Amino acid sequence: MLLNINCEYIIVDFTNPEDALEQLPQNAVDCIILDYNLPVMNGLEFIAQFRCKQKVDTPIIVLTGQGSEKIAAKSIKHGVSDYIVKSEINGGLLHKAIIKGIQKKEMESKEKSYNEFIKTIIEVIPIPLFYKNREGSYLGCNKAFENFMGKSKEEIIGKNVYDLSKRKYAETYAYMDKLLFDNSVTQTYESEFENSNNEKQYVVFKKVTYNNSSGEVNGIIGIVDDITETKNREIELTEKTYFDSLTGIFNRRYFDENIEKEWKKCLRGNETLFLNVSESISFRGTPLLDVSESIISE
Structure with a gap:
C-alpha cells in the first residue's frame, strides 16, 4: 500500500510481537505501524512493553478492524500518534499519518531539549x-x-x-x-x-x-x-549618625532634622507644635543634663 504512493520507505515486517520487542529497541525506526489484534498479546500490551525497553518515543500508528471509541481512547492514553480503522485505510491516509507522527516526535524532542536547556540555566x-x-x-x-x-x-x-x-x-x-x-x-x-x-x-x-x-x-x-x-551596614550607619555613642540616645542631629520636619508639617496644617522636654538625660544612673533646665537657661 505504501509502495504504491511513490514514496521511499524501508519496511521491516514482524509477524511475532515478541520478535519485534527483542529487535526494535536495538534498531532505530522512524515509525511503527501496529495491528491491534496480535498473537500472544494485543497492541496496547505491546506498546506498554516496548515503551519500557526504548528510551526514544517512536511514533506508533495503531490499526484495528473495529471502530471502537474505547480502543481509540486507550490507544491515545498509551501515547500512540494515530488510530486508523482498517476499512478506511489507504496509502495516502497512512502516509499522512506517518509524516504527522514523525513531525510530532521531532517537535516533542525539540521541546524536551529546550526545556532541559532552560532547567539547566535556571539551576546554575x-x-x-x-x-x-x-x-x-x-x-x-x-x-x-x-x-x-x-x-x-x-x-x-x-x-x-x-x-x-x-x-x-x-x-x-x-x-x-x-x-x-x-x-x-x-x-x-x-x-x-x-x-x-x-x-x-x-x-x-x-x-x-x-x-x-x-x-x-x-x-x-x-x-x-x-x-x-x-x-545591617545601613542600620549601623544610621545609629552612628543619629545616636550618641556614649549614652545611646538620639543626638542633636536627629533632633534638628526631626524638629524641622514636624515644624513644617504644623505650618502646612496650621497646627501647634508641642514638645515634651521635661526628661533628664542620664548615663548609667548618673544625671548628665536636665533638658528642661538647659532650655530654660538658654
Whole structure:
C-alpha cells in the first residue's frame, strides 16, 4: 500500500510481537505501524512493553478492524500518534499519518531539549529563583532557592507562602503577589524574611508574571536578592549618625532634622507644635543634663 504512493520507505515486517520487542529497541525506526489484534498479546500490551525497553518515543500508528471509541481512547492514553480503522485505510491516509507522527516526535524532542536547556540555566543561576502558578503554589525553583529556604525542592513544590513562612511574612508575600497579578508589571520590593534558623534577613523580591500559550497570565517568576549585609551596614550607619555613642540616645542631629520636619508639617496644617522636654538625660544612673533646665537657661 505504501509502495504504491511513490514514496521511499524501508519496511521491516514482524509477524511475532515478541520478535519485534527483542529487535526494535536495538534498531532505530522512524515509525511503527501496529495491528491491534496480535498473537500472544494485543497492541496496547505491546506498546506498554516496548515503551519500557526504548528510551526514544517512536511514533506508533495503531490499526484495528473495529471502530471502537474505547480502543481509540486507550490507544491515545498509551501515547500512540494515530488510530486508523482498517476499512478506511489507504496509502495516502497512512502516509499522512506517518509524516504527522514523525513531525510530532521531532517537535516533542525539540521541546524536551529546550526545556532541559532552560532547567539547566535556571539551576546554575547563583541567585535564588522560583516560579509559581496562578493559585500561588510553587511549581519549581533552583538549588540557590533551596539553600535560601533551607528546604529541599520536594518540600517546596506544591506549597504556598503560608506553608513555608510565618503568617506575618506570608500575608505580605501573598498581598504583593495579588498586586502583581492585578497589574502584570515587573514588581520590585524590599521585605523581611525569616530563615529556617529563625534568623531575620532583609531581601529584595523581583517578580514578573508569565503567560500561557493563550496569552493569559499563568503564574509568577521571581528572584530573591539577600541584602542583609547591606541593610545591617545601613542600620549601623544610621545609629552612628543619629545616636550618641556614649549614652545611646538620639543626638542633636536627629533632633534638628526631626524638629524641622514636624515644624513644617504644623505650618502646612496650621497646627501647634508641642514638645515634651521635661526628661533628664542620664548615663548609667548618673544625671548628665536636665533638658528642661538647659532650655530654660538658654
